Amino acid sequence: QKEVEQDPGPLSVPEGAIVSLNCTYSNSAFQYFMWYRQYSRKGPELLMYTYSSGNKEDGRFTAQVDKSSKYISLFIRDSQPSDSATYLCAMSAGETSGSRLTFGEGTQLTVNP
Amino acid sequence: GAVVSQHPSWVICKSGTSVKIECRSLDFQATTMFWYRQFPKQSLMLMATSNEGSKATYEQGVEKDKFLINHASLTLSTLTVTSAHPEDSSFYICSAARGLSGNTIYFGEGSWLTVV
Numbered sequence: 333q334k335e336v337e338q339d340p341g342p343l344s345v346p347e348g349a350i351v352s353l354n355c356t357y358s359n360s361a362f363q364y365f366m367w368y369r370q371y372s373r374k375g376p377e378l379l380m381y382t383y384s385s386g387n388k389e390d391g392r393f394t395a396q397v398d399k400s401s402k403y404i405s406l407f408i409r410d411s412q413p414s415d416s417a418t419y420l421c422a423m424s425a426g427e428t429s430g431s432r433l434t435f436g437e438g439t440q441l442t443v444n445p
Numbered sequence: 446g447a448v449v450s451q452h453p454s455w456v457i458c459k460s461g462t463s464v465k466i467e468c469r470s471l472d473f474q475a476t477t478m479f480w481y482r483q484f485p486k487q488s489l490m491l492m493a494t495s496n497e498g499s500k501a502t503y504e505q506g507v508e509k510d511k512f513l514i515n516h517a518s519l520t521l522s523t524l525t526v527t528s529a530h531p532e533d534s535s536f537y538i539c540s541a542a543r544g545l546s547g548n549t550i551y552f553g554e555g556s557w558l559t560v561v
Contacts, residue, residue: 338488340486368552373536373555374554374555375451375538375540375552375553375554375555376489376538376552377552378550378551378552420488420489432479432491433479433489433491433550434491435489436488437487437488438486438487438488440486
């Protein structure tokens with residue numbers, strides 16, 4: 333069983349839709365949760381960084397963490413064609429930048445104009 | 446913002462030759478850098494953690510003699526794929542840690558390696 337599970341999609345939505353992306357994990361030691369956006373043939377870009385359970389909002393993006401269920405989500409409101417990319421969840425047990433990240437498989441999202 | 450640069454962006458090499466990929470932090474010093482490989486439509490797999498001035502820590506299953514990592518300065522880490530084979534063809538990505546917190550990790554643009 334993978335430590336982090338993420339539905340690879342593909343997910344296709346119309347412009348303006350609310351997008352929900354999710355990951356589940358099995359390692360209860362994970363405390364730091366991240367969402368990255370990766371455009372085709374590019375390196376990942378950090379979107380959201382959260383610690384423990386709760387919600388965090390940044391513009392059109394909201395990250396949710398439910399540690400009791402080992403489930404994290406990323407919501408994108410008013411989705412735009414420019415949001416079309418692969419979204420990767422990542423998590424780590426430690427806070428420091430030396431802590432290794434474990435990534436999900438990534439969900440490919442297409443927002444259609 | 447922080448920028449991590451990788452070079453080359455893509456490279457084609459013959460089987461049996463060695464290829465070096467550079468990862469530079471352009472506007473900050475990075476004591477820790479990470480090297481990943483990513484196959485098409487798959488996630489990033491951590492290969493090794495590179496600390497400036499010390500030997501890299503390799504993940505289980507990664508051959509350290511095949512994937513040589515050198516982190517000689519606070520702004521440069523290199524990955525050398527030795528005696529490359531077609532199965533080494535992949536997207537290699539580095540990341541660099543700008544600070545102590547996990548949200549200060551920045552990724553490079555990646556390097557596509559094709560071994561023919």
